[in-house]
Amino acid sequence: MNQDLALLQKHGLRFSEKLGQNFLIDPAVCPRMAALCGATKTCGVLEVGPGAGVLTRELAHVAGKVVAIELDTRLRPVLREALAAHKNTEVLFGDVLQIDLAALLQTHFAGMPVHVCANLPYYITSPVLMRLLESRLPFVNITVMVQKEAAARLCAPMGTRACGAVTAAVAYYAAAQPLFQVSRDAFLPSPNVDSTVIQLTLRPAPPVAPPSEASFFRLIRAAFGQRRKTLPNALAAGLSAEKSQVVAALNCAGIPLAARAETLTLEDFARIAACWPGPL
Numbered sequence: 001m002n003q004d005l006a007l008l009q010k011h012g013l014r015f016s017e018k019l020g021q022n023f024l025i026d027p028a029v030c031p032r033m034a035a036l037c038g039a040t041k042t043c044g045v046l047e048v049g050p051g052a053g054v055l056t057r058e059l060a061h062v063a064g065k066v067v068a069i070e071l072d073t074r075l076r077p078v079l080r081e082a083l084a085a086h087k088n089t090e091v092l093f094g095d096v097l098q099i100d101l102a103a104l105l106q107t108h109f110a111g112m113p114v115h116v117c118a119n120l121p122y123y124i125t126s127p128v129l130m131r132l133l134e135s136r137l138p139f140v141n142i143t144v145m146v147q148k149e150a151a152a153r154l155c156a157p158m159g160t161r162a163c164g165a166v167t168a169a170v171a172y173y174a175a176a177q178p179l180f181q182v183s184r185d186a187f188l189p190s191p192n193v194d195s196t197v198i199q200l201t202l203r204p205a206p207p208v209a210p211p212s213e214a215s216f217f218r219l220i221r222a223a224f225g226q227r228r229k230t231l232p233n234a235l236a237a238g239l240s241a242e243k244s245q246v247v248a249a250l251n252c253a254g255i256p257l258a259a260r261a262e263t264l265t266l267e268d269f270a271r272i273a274a275c276w277p278g279p280l
């Protein structure tokens, strides 16, 4: 049995499905993620969900400092033992969706470039990524394992069938690319999905400048909310707007009335937002 599993067993820990606890048991995956995240000894790494600390240890080898946020306090004794020899690691117990990330960076990484690297709990993949991106904190990059299907959506080029509202939101803040595939057999318990490690490289500035970000994203969510419908129908329904108003905005933005959300680029959405008469 591998040492991490032995440790979990020693502490009588049962995997929690609710918390997305599928722990990596393939020894090749974590060193590869740690190397690809690009952190060096002058960098910090923020990890989400260290579990039994397999990735944390690999990150501690490449980075100057690793801070990991774990929700499950039952893992406290496991992590204490697993990370005892890695003095440049620290575990904070809390919810990554609640914790004050700006204060965390200030307190734990002051002055260091910070990377994010994690095998994410899949039940909160999009909320975690959006929280990291919307925080506008200066992360160098975000290297995460996600469900294979989520990776395809997150990394899809805009204007293709695979994209959705989350693709647009990610593309606004970062350039996303898949790095490598991971089989379901690499985990215990084995989930019923395969995984992909992806990397988001944060942009210095968004590629478009809509009049209001909130309105821009409302427009995008409405367009993809009924993605099979043409834009006039999807937007009229999703924004409770008059169809004539939607048609006028699309004409002004030079978008064909037969277009669907998945055919549009970020620039197209920004033009529609700019042409929209009144508040969105």
Ligand code: SAM
Pocket: 019, 020, 021, 022, 023, 024, 025, 048, 049, 050, 051, 052, 053, 054, 055, 069, 070, 071, 072, 094, 095, 096, 097, 119, 120, 121, 122, 124
């Ligand atoms: N890093 C370990 C590995 O690769 O084996 C564990 C990854 S497991 C897929 C996800 C981890 O995220 C679990 O340890 C789980 O307890 C933790 N987790 C779940 N929800 C969380 C949350 N809201 N905030 C922080 N950690 C969370």
